[in-house]
Amino acid sequence: MLFLQLAEVFEKLEKTTKRLEMFEILSQFFKKISKEEVDEVVYFCEEKLLPSFKGIEIGMAEKMIEKSIAKCSGKSASEVSKLYKKTGDLGIAAEKLSKKQRTLIKTKAPTIIEVYNTILKIAKTGGAGSVERKINMLAGLLSKVSAKEAKYIVRFVLGRLRLGIGDPTIMDSMSKAITGDRMKLRPDIERAYNLSSDLGLVADVLFKKGVKGLKTFKVQIGSPIRMALAERLPSASDIIKKIGKCAVETKYDGLRLQVHKKGDKIEIFSRNLEIMTPMFPDIVQGIKKQIRAKTAILEGEAVAFNEATGEFFPFQVTITRKRKYEIEKRAKEAPLVLFSFDILYINNKDMTQKSYSERTKILHRIIKKGFTIRIAEKILTNKPEELEKFFEENIQRGTEGIIAKRLGAEYQAGARNFNWIKLKRSYRGKLQDTVDVCIVGYFKGRGMRAKFGIGALLGCVYDKKKDMFKTIARIGSGLTEAKWQEIRKLLDKIKIEKKPVRVDSLTKPDVWTQPKYVFTVMADEITKSPMHTAGKTKDKPGYALRFPRIKSWIRDKKPEDSTSVKEIEKMFKMQKRVKTIRFVKGK
């Protein structure tokens, strides 16, 4: 199929304001395309060239793209730059300039696969002289396409397609296209995606081999597995009531890592499933020295260690290890310790179907004593008092709390359920837990903040069923002046003209942004509010966070990993219960 047809779909998607329409447009399109090009279409819709764990970047900065546009339109780079400044969108600049171009030269229009392969080739071009070669290759591609295609190609190469489709919508659309029913194939598609983290590959297998093909997906070294997540309960006794005798582990506040070992080849993935290996040479060394297994996939939380004080650093320091420069220096200043808590694969055997008890027994067996790789501290108990005591000790030590784990549970990739239950720091009389919100826009500041042009953020929680982001808070505190400025710069890079399709909001911020960054927010309590859309129905108001303040920013979480509306509902109920208990106790 011609790329022009995909560009037309993008145009339609861009015009919609409703997620359901988006879903209809996509499922219609999936019906029309051939099975050879479905993976490319999925990657284009995900706005990436390949899944992020493959670590491939297109590597073309604005200036380079301007040069490509200049080359194929016969304008000077400064003219392109001027038009870019005027329109605020390099895609539109390309579209405007290529109009004339198209009438002069008539070449064969490229297919979706051809456009994809050319961009992939650009991404893979490196080494001496690669800047020039990349510019020429993109100019070559742009000279073959119409104005409309040029607009979307430029936006894609720049990482600013910003259609905001989201994986759940893509999965639903594929299911609808094949079976006529949105949910019918969803469990099979999701399972394959959870194991491979590659939706393009899942689509390719589904369209070529059907559901039978999806069933053959299994854990593989080198492909990150989507991580299991924890539910929450308000107290130690609720936890024991729910899962009985369990393992209670310290909940470290660091970076969740999944480590894949194949002989001496080590790969490290973040919770977002990005490849992080080059950033953590200390963990790579630790795994090589301390793990007694030929092949293994293990998970843990990495926390930076302060050698001067013998204590662990808070999250804000750990996160500074996620950087591309001065890696060795930072590894010396703040070495990481990986508190391992699970093993998913060992010596060519998939362990995800085994119980927690069996898995952790093996984990203990294969870790040699050393500095970097350690086992997460834990107790086994069926007594709420013991659980409570371990929790309090952990809070005293400054960790985030505990995670209780069901002893007989398998590892459920990508799932949040009661196999893992978190209990976090409790604040007397206040909200029991923090909330992860996805930022979808900001308000320009008043008063003191006016000079920074940013005064508050609009935060959303995630409605999993509807695949929508619902507002819950306007957050204006918790950051230093310098951080506000830094955040504004980051958000300006992802700003968009109108409300993102997957955002449901009654408030209009001064600047809308793509849902991309997740911040952890502390609040006094969850209240009911007609101003917000989280949990709002025709006859019920929504939920809001009272006195929200940022606790840590830019977590390694995807927008869809934000706290869900369902969790907020549960937290609201728990909060009411805790208040009642306190009242009864006379506190």
Ligand code: AMP
């Ligand atoms: P939350 O991000 O609040 O939903 O809590 C889940 C996160 O806690 C996981 O994704 C891990 O990054 C982190 N974590 C810290 N310690 C543990 C542990 N012992 N077991 C599982 N997850 C842990």
